[in-house]
Amino acid sequence: MTQELLQGISRFRKEYFPRYREQYRRLVEEGQHPKTLFIGCADSRVVPDVITDAPPGELFVVRNVGNIVPPPKKEGGPHGVSAAIEYAVDILEVSEIVVCGHSHCGAVESLYHPPEGASENLRQWVELAGAARVEGEPVTPELLRRTERRSILLQLDRLMDFPNVRGRVEANQINLFGWHYLIEEGEVHIFDVERGEFVLQE
Numbered sequence: 001m002t003q004e005l006l007q008g009i010s011r012f013r014k015e016y017f018p019r020y021r022e023q024y025r026r027l028v029e030e031g032q033h034p035k036t037l038f039i040g041c042a043d044s045r046v047v048p049d050v051i052t053d054a055p056p057g058e059l060f061v062v063r064n065v066g067n068i069v070p071p072p073k074k075e076g077g078p079h080g081v082s083a084a085i086e087y088a089v090d091i092l093e094v095s096e097i098v099v100c101g102h103s104h105c106g107a108v109e110s111l112y113h114p115p116e117g118a119s120e121n122l123r124q125w126v127e128l129a130g131a132a133r134v135e136g137e138p139v140t141p142e143l144l145r146r147t148e149r150r151s152i153l154l155q156l157d158r159l160m161d162f163p164n165v166r167g168r169v170e171a172n173q174i175n176l177f178g179w180h181y182l183i184e185e186g187e188v189h190i191f192d193v194e195r196g197e198f199v200l201q202e
């Protein structure tokens with residue numbers, strides 16, 4: 001265990017937790033009632049609670065390589081991401097789902113340049129975003145940003161393949177949102193359905 005992590009635990013216990021003690025007590029007594037399922041990338045630079053300044057209990061977070069939503073029915077047994085989505089929707093009854101992609105996403109870049117030594121699991125997983133790949137153009141930073149955004153929209157589409165998500169979206173009980181987080185700018189751009197583009201959240 002690194003010293004940084006151990007010191008972090010001490011700081012959490014002495015400085016952070018006392019500020020939120022009452023809130024944690026309520027979250028235990030009343031249970032969690034997060035309003036938002038947040039599907040983000042496992043990338044260490046993309047921290048949902050920091051980006052949104054959300055207190056404990058606010059976000060139900062699922063992070064994986066490439067903020068990918070797998071097809072609901074996948075051969076080969078139970079699937080952690082699908083189970084988390086279904087838990088958030090059916091049991092916690094969240095009212096919104098955010099799919100948050102980000103700039104400089106290694107998963108998206110690997111759609112063009114698979115990393116040396118990538119395992120079969122990793123290759124197959126990232127390829128779930130394969131439909132976001134743009135063919136026949138030079139791979140520039142601009143193309144990668146565009147692919148990241150295409151992937152976010154692809155994952156939102158795939159959420160609608162979950163019957164329970166689709167049903168609740170159509171009944172106006174759940175709203176879906178696509179976010180693109182720019183690490184270097186600290187900006188979140190949110191997809192505006194009517195304008196058909198991502199718009200900076202001021």
Ligand SMILES: [Zn+2]
Pocket residue numbers: 041042043065066067102104105106107108
């Ligand atoms: Zn990523």
